[in-house]
Amino acid sequence: MTCRICGAVLPEGAMFCGDCGSSTTATPESRRRPDPRPGDTRIMDEPVHRNSGVISIPVDGVRPTSPITTVDAAVAEARRSVHASPRFVLTFSTGETRTVFGTGLIGRKPLPQPGESFDQLVQIADRTRSVSKTHLEFGEHEGMLWIVDRFSGNGTIVRRPDDGALRCEPGRRYLVPRGSRVELAEQSFTVE
Template sequence: MCGAELPPGAMFCGECGSSTSATPESRRKPDPRPGDTTAIERPARRNSGVISIPLEGFRAATAIPSFVEAPVSAPVAPPAATRFVLRFSTGETRTVFGTGLIGRRPLPQPGEVFDHLVQITDPGLSVSKTHLEFGEHDGVLWIADRFSGNGTIVRRPDDGALRCEPGRRYLVPRGSRVELAEHFFVVD
């Protein structure tokens, strides 16, 4: 209050308009920032159900001596790695080895590491952001649908169409066609 004389029972000051029952603490505007003990809710973590085996489990890891600085460029295949050529319906061709993800905007889960992230241009959005995972076992490419919205179908050269169950690995021999919704790639 400003210190003006108020009649008995007055609720507000006639000079400054302040409440007669107001205290310095009640006049302070609340701080909009969260306090130190504010709990921030994080979205629940989803388990993709896809089990990835580290490459070291299938072949000896190529060690780089500690005194040699490793390049930070594109992934380099170890000499024994099997290479696969993926020919996409978009006209693009990609040579891959090891492990990878394919989708509109593939993104590994925390803690996952892949050799390749293969992005498909899909204006119709039929391909999921992270549609499938791939890898190599005994010289054969395998794929696993990562719970995509429109699913994955494998057409092997000597077999009919096979709809992939999400999270399960399927061997894809060379010459097979893998359909990702409205797009596909052929394994060479």
């Protein structure tokens, strides 16, 4: 007898899989959950400023104050290609260190949704399973790291070096300066 979810070999008469915890009657179709993301995807006109100093920016980035011409766009693209994306060193509470750049996902077993693509998938060793499989998304904006909580089960907290703690609202980007600590349930990492 094998588990229909993870394929592990199960002893006769087992009710649950010892590897993934699924019921022996579970099927991949029964394990699918509806998308928890809200249907309202309107972009805010202005960044939301909070007392903590962490800036929440719209998904498409900060809008320019004046229209961009084709020449301006070409110059901006040329500058982007000349300057490599900044790199950030993430030091995890597990002792692991990862250098990241571009975009990526962090979690126990990070997996992009269909149609998504990322530069990196950063896996955290978390035996307590307090960190979600795909806990958060990260990227770069004007030389700073940003993160988005991907509707994780235990949430994400940002602690800036000169400010208090801020619980991240799922689905919203937060800028995280170097020296900050990001808490993912029982695990954490610092940004250098």
